[in-house]
Amino acid sequence: MRIYGQIQDRIAEGKVHMTLIDPAAQAPEKAGDIASEADRAGTDFFMVGGSTDIDRKRITNCVAEIKKSSKRPVIIFPGSSSMICSNADAIYFMSLLNSRSTEFVIGHQVMAAIPLSKLKLEKIPMGYIVVEPGMTVGRVGMADLVMKDQPERAVSYALAAEMFGMSLVYLEAGSGSPDHVPDQIIQEVKRNISIPLIVGGGIRTPEAAREVSSAGADIVVTGTVAEKARDVYTVLEPIISAIKHR
Numbered sequence: 001m002r003i004y005g006q007i008q009d010r011i012a013e014g015k016v017h018m019t020l021i022d023p024a025a026q027a028p029e030k031a032g033d034i035a036s037e038a039d040r041a042g043t044d045f046f047m048v049g050g051s052t053d054i055d056r057k058r059i060t061n062c063v064a065e066i067k068k069s070s071k072r073p074v075i076i077f078p079g080s081s082s083m084i085c086s087n088a089d090a091i092y093f094m095s096l097l098n099s100r101s102t103e104f105v106i107g108h109q110v111m112a113a114i115p116l117s118k119l120k121l122e123k124i125p126m127g128y129i130v131v132e133p134g135m136t137v138g139r140v141g142m143a144d145l146v147m148k149d150q151p152e153r154a155v156s157y158a159l160a161a162e163m164f165g166m167s168l169v170y171l172e173a174g175s176g177s178p179d180h181v182p183d184q185i186i187q188e189v190k191r192n193i194s195i196p197l198i199v200g201g202g203i204r205t206p207e208a209a210r211e212v213s214s215a216g217a218d219i220v221v222t223g224t225v226a227e228k229a230r231d232v233y234t235v236l237e238p239i240i241s242a243i244k245h246r
């Protein structure tokens with residue numbers, strides 16, 4: 001089954017967890033170790049990517065190691081048009097909707113369009129919205145950040161994504177953010193859209209994960225918490241259990 005169908009099926013059963021692995025943050029072998037522990041802890045999908053530009057070989061090796069460690073699908077989460085590789089299962093064809101630069105709204109996507117059209121890789125169109133503080137992706141992506149007290153702006157972007165026909169909306173506080181996306185923003189966006197909602201950035205504890213999923217996130221993403229953990233399983237298992245209300 002196609003990956004987007006699998007995501008929808010998972011959401012029909014309950015909340016979904018995705019583990020983000022940044023190929024720039026560690027060697028491919030370490031990425032494989034994280035994937036193996038995250039799989040054991042019950043993650044549903046892997047996302048591979050980040051804001052630091054890396055070459056195709058590095059991302060391909062990272063995906064290969066994850067695939068050796070787990071049968072869960074791997075989705076590329078590209079920071080630029082160069083982050084394409086054919087050994088993943090899918091790629092978010094994403095637009096940073098609130099970027100001040102057309103490069104991140106449509107430029108990279110145009111550059112990637114012909115090479116991507118030649119790959120069998122499933123493309124999942126996604127509207128990406130960066131919320132304060134935004135961290136590296138906010139800076140690199142030249143985001144006109146949605147501030148914490150601007151739920152209506154977030155709703156406007158999310159509705160625009162849905163009306164464009166995108167399959168997912170992603171609310172991003174930025175990797176390593178001190179705070180996750182505020183509950184009110186998540187609640188109001190969720191109330192106004194019918195496509196699945198992903199929330200990530202700054203989720204490090206079971207309490208935060210439960211809060212974000214209770215506010216309305218269909219899919220909760222964690223990255224840094226596993227990359228920094230000495231024991232990935234011990235840190236991730238309670239977070240995933242909190243999201244899934246196990």
Ligand code: 1GP
Pocket residue numbers: 020172173174175176177199200201202203221222223224225
């Ligand atoms: C970043 O939303 C993801 O794109 C994950 O953020 O690294 O803070 O978990 P963290």
